[in-house]
Amino acid sequence: MLTTTTVLAAAGVMLGLALAMCAVLGWASRAFYVAVDPRVEAAGAALPGANCGGCGFVGCNEYAEAVVAGADVSLCPVGGSSVAAALAAIMGIEIGESAPRRPVVHCAADHAMRLGRHEYRGEQTCAAANLVAGVQGCVYGCLGLGDCVRACAYDAIHVIDGLATVDYLTCIGCSACARVCPRNIITMIPFKTDRVLVVKCSNKDFGKDVSNVCKVGCIGCRSCTRLMGEVFKFDQNLPSIDYNVYDAELDVSKVIEKCPMASLVWVGTPTPRHRELTENEELPERVEADFRTTVDQAQWRG
Amino acid sequence: MDHLAQLMLIAVSAAFINNFVLHYFVGICPFIGVSRKVDMAFGMGCAVTFVMSIAALLSWTFTYFIGRPGAPLTMWLWRLVAPGSTAVLDLSILNYIIYIFVIAASVQFVEMYLRKFFPPLFKAFGIFLPLITTNCAILFACLEIMKHVAGAADPGLVWGLDKSLTLAAFGGIGFALAITIMAGIREELEACDVPKPLQGAGITLLVAGILAMAFMGFTGVDRGLETVIFGK
Amino acid sequence: MTSQGPTAAERFLNGIIPENPTLRQLLGMCPTLAVTNGVKPALTMAGATAFVLICANVITSLMRKAIKPHLRILVFTLTIATFVTIADRFLQAFMPEMSKVLGPYVPLIIVNCIIICRCEVCAAKQSVGIAAADAVGVSLGFTLGLGAISVIREILGSGTLLGLRVLPQAWPNWGIQVLPPGAFLTLGLILGFVNWYSGRRAARA
Numbered sequence: 001m002l003t004t005t006t007v008l009a010a011a012g013v014m015l016g017l018a019l020a021m022c023a024v025l026g027w028a029s030r031a032f033y034v035a036v037d038p039r040v041e042a043a044g045a046a047l048p049g050a051n052c053g054g055c056g057f058v059g060c061n062e063y064a065e066a067v068v069a070g071a072d073v074s075l076c077p078v079g080g081s082s083v084a085a086a087l088a089a090i091m092g093i094e095i096g097e098s099a100p101r102r103p104v105v106h107c108a109a110d111h112a113m114r115l116g117r118h119e120y121r122g123e124q125t126c127a128a129a130n131l132v133a134g135v136q137g138c139v140y141g142c143l144g145l146g147d148c149v150r151a152c153a154y155d156a157i158h159v160i161d162g163l164a165t166v167d168y169l170t171c172i173g174c175s176a177c178a179r180v181c182p183r184n185i186i187t188m189i190p191f192k193t194d195r196v197l198v199v200k201c202s203n204k205d206f207g208k209d210v211s212n213v214c215k216v217g218c219i220g221c222r223s224c225t226r227l228m229g230e231v232f233k234f235d236q237n238l239p240s241i242d243y244n245v246y247d248a249e250l251d252v253s254k255v256i257e258k259c260p261m262a263s264l265v266w267v268g269t270p271t272p273r274h275r276e277l278t279e280n281e282e283l284p285e286r287v288e289a290d291f292r293t294t295v296d297q298a299q300w301r302g
Numbered sequence: 303m304d305h306l307a308q309l310m311l312i313a314v315s316a317a318f319i320n321n322f323v324l325h326y327f328v329g330i331c332p333f334i335g336v337s338r339k340v341d342m343a344f345g346m347g348c349a350v351t352f353v354m355s356i357a358a359l360l361s362w363t364f365t366y367f368i369g370r371p372g373a374p375l376t377m378w379l380w381r382l383v384a385p386g387s388t389a390v391l392d393l394s395i396l397n398y399i400i401y402i403f404v405i406a407a408s409v410q411f412v413e414m415y416l417r418k419f420f421p422p423l424f425k426a427f428g429i430f431l432p433l434i435t436t437n438c439a440i441l442f443a444c445l446e447i448m449k450h451v452a453g454a455a456d457p458g459l460v461w462g463l464d465k466s467l468t469l470a471a472f473g474g475i476g477f478a479l480a481i482t483i484m485a486g487i488r489e490e491l492e493a494c495d496v497p498k499p500l501q502g503a504g505i506t507l508l509v510a511g512i513l514a515m516a517f518m519g520f521t522g523v524d525r526g527l528e529t530v531i532f533g534k
Numbered sequence: 535m536t537s538q539g540p541t542a543a544e545r546f547l548n549g550i551i552p553e554n555p556t557l558r559q560l561l562g563m564c565p566t567l568a569v570t571n572g573v574k575p576a577l578t579m580a581g582a583t584a585f586v587l588i589c590a591n592v593i594t595s596l597m598r599k600a601i602k603p604h605l606r607i608l609v610f611t612l613t614i615a616t617f618v619t620i621a622d623r624f625l626q627a628f629m630p631e632m633s634k635v636l637g638p639y640v641p642l643i644i645v646n647c648i649i650i651c652r653c654e655v656c657a658a659k660q661s662v663g664i665a666a667a668d669a670v671g672v673s674l675g676f677t678l679g680l681g682a683i684s685v686i687r688e689i690l691g692s693g694t695l696l697g698l699r700v701l702p703q704a705w706p707n708w709g710i711q712v713l714p715p716g717a718f719l720t721l722g723l724i725l726g727f728v729n730w731y732s733g734r735r736a737a738r739a
Contacts, residue, residue, distance in 0.1 A: 002389050005379070005380065005391060006392065009391065010393055010395065013393060014396065014399070014400075017364075017400065018403075021403065021407045024407070024411065025407060025410060025411065028415070029414060031418075032414040032417065034418050326568070326638075327564050327567040327714065327717065328564055328642065329564075330563040330564050331563055331647060334563070398615045398641050398644060399615040399619065402611050402612070402615050403612070406607075406608055406611065436607075436645045436647065437645065438564045442642060445638045449638070497726075498729075499726040499729035500722070500726040501729075503560055504723070505722070506722070507719070507721050507725065508718065508719055508723070510718045511719035511722060512715070514713075514714045518715065
């Protein structure tokens with residue numbers, strides 16, 4: 001008798017409570033209904049969900065809301081053109097072709113190439129070293145203390161021999177490194193193809209002033225501008241490539257040959273031919289910076 | 303006065319001496335996972351306190367009226383079915399299931415309410431709410447209440463709503479305190495040189511251990527307070 | 535619908551060391567810290583969790599076609615709560631001293647992340663056989679993790695192992711090991727050791 005009643009009472013209580021909660025939650029979902037534009041949910045679904053912040057918003061949901069409110073649809077660096085197209089379809093607008101943007105470090109000098117280096121015993125961050133004089137001869141170029149490495153959440157940039165080097169196979173283009181570099185020598189460049197030509201120098205001095213501080217810095221000889229003026233713009237003794245004009249089809253071999261300091265460099269993912277060529281070679285080891293901090297990269301699922 | 307002093311003892315005990323995280327090890331997962339920035343940690347602490355109080359309210363109500371041996375509603379039902387019996391109908395077997403049900407439902411309700419009426423607050427700690435559903439700390443608060451309501455040795459010692467709510471609210475405050483302190487320490491740790499094997503979880507647990515040792519210093523405060531207040 | 539993923543045997547072996555829930559995935563921290571001050575409570579807790587995990591996985595796997603996606607966490611949790619109630623009552627009836635020692639941590643198995651995680655990731659998508667193998671593997675891994683920590687804590691904290699004295703009487707029991715801070719410190723150091731060891735293995739490989 002007691003057992004039967006217990007069992008039945010238990011079942012009855014559970015049923016009753018379930019019904020009560022369904023009723024309350026059902027009422028609440030109608031009473032507390034927040035009209036959400038269905039496009040926001042569709043936009044959220046179209047975005048990759050990496051929450052990298054590369055679009056300039058805090059997380060993919062924020063960007064989805066911003067897109068529906070009228071923001072530019074092509075800001076997502078991870079999703080690239082396919083996501084931009086999807087967002088444009090949701091918003092019912094037309095967009096042109098866009099290329100993924102990847103960071104380029106405008107400096108080619110590793111420790112061996114830099115002149116005028118002194119031992120720096122201060123705080124081992126680029127931002128701090130940038131404030132003092134005498135760390136290295138070139139006041140424009142990469143310091144190699146790893147602020148960009150620490151900013152990167154995807155392990156896509158490393159300091160090799162004192163020069164920040166991007167791993168284009170891992171990089172998703174969130175531009176954290178470009179934002180954090182205190183010398184502003186990392187810029188985001190649209191990669192219409194896997195490899196693009198870049199000017200790997202930021203030194204705005206001329207001639208002797210440059211070669212006194214760096215073995216590979218651009219001396220401002222203007223050879224590139226003279227040969228291909230529509231692609232290379234010259235400003236303050238430093239050429240820059242206009243990427244709206246730059247095209248993969250252009251024959252840039254003459255310019256690269258002409259450059260006396262080898263400042264014009266291909267960056268990007270290696271072509272299959274190059275991969276083959278270096279297959280048996282011993283490539284330099286990744287040198288980890290030896291001052292580790294506790295940037296916590298662990299994924300917690302606790 | 304006496305009653306208020308008892309409540310104060312429960313409050314101090316739940317927040318400091320028997321801190322939910324550092325003494326009872328509940329809520330470790332958000333403690334380690336969310337304690338990287340002070341403002342996020344504080345938001346999580348507030349969310350947990352809020353949900354804990356609501357869950358305590360609902361679970362106390364269920365346990366007091368249905369979920370304990372000899373509860374009013376069950377005894378009423380039993381007397382309808384078997385009037386003369388001296389046996390006691392005990393539905394406390396449902397407690398765990400009901401608690402988890404109640405927690406899930408109240409979290410859902412709070413989320414909807416916040417989203418409608420306090421959008422900035424929802425943006426601030428709305429993301430934590432689904433995480434809290436499976437948080438041990440909330441369930442633990444309900445279990446502590448169950449211990450004192452359904453498991454009380456004699457009917458005079460059964461906890462009322464006031465004591466249960468105090469336990470839950472101050473337990474949540476203790477959790478918020480521990481997680482915020484932890485976040486402050488971890489923010490400082492970011493500038494330090496932690497050996498690679500210990501980075502992340504390892505150093506967090508070691509710091510939590512030292513923090514637990516610090517909180518152990520509160521042991522005996524409740525005895526002392528009892529002596530001072532009740533003159534025992 | 536069975537996916538082309540790991541077979542039952544692979545899942546079983548996976549859960550023991552490569553994806554050890556305690557030391558690799560860092561799930562289920564609460565019982566790991568709370569009940570490991572002695573080997574016996576630790577093994578009892580591991581046994582109870584194993585029972586709940588296996589039963590919950592099997593039931594979830596059997597029900598997987600019938601659960602609506604947005605209700606699945608609730609359904610998992612209710613299933614787990616039912617089995618935890620059974621386990622708790624069983625312990626209270628047949629192992630009362632252990633039940634007292636474990637106290638409120640047995641009902642806390644309900645919200646143990648390991649079980650919900652396995653149900654969500656594996657049981658809801660795989661057939662019964664695979665789900666069961668996965669559950670058994672993960673339970674063994676959990677037992678291993680709990681066992682490792684509790685052995686250290688019990689030997690250093692009381693000089694005993696399963697109640698049998700292993701260290702000489704003169705050993706000054708490390709009180710801290712039996713108390714909460716000891717749990718945190720021991721687990722932190724073991725995690726550090728595991729990371730260091732796997733770092734070395736990866737470097738050598």
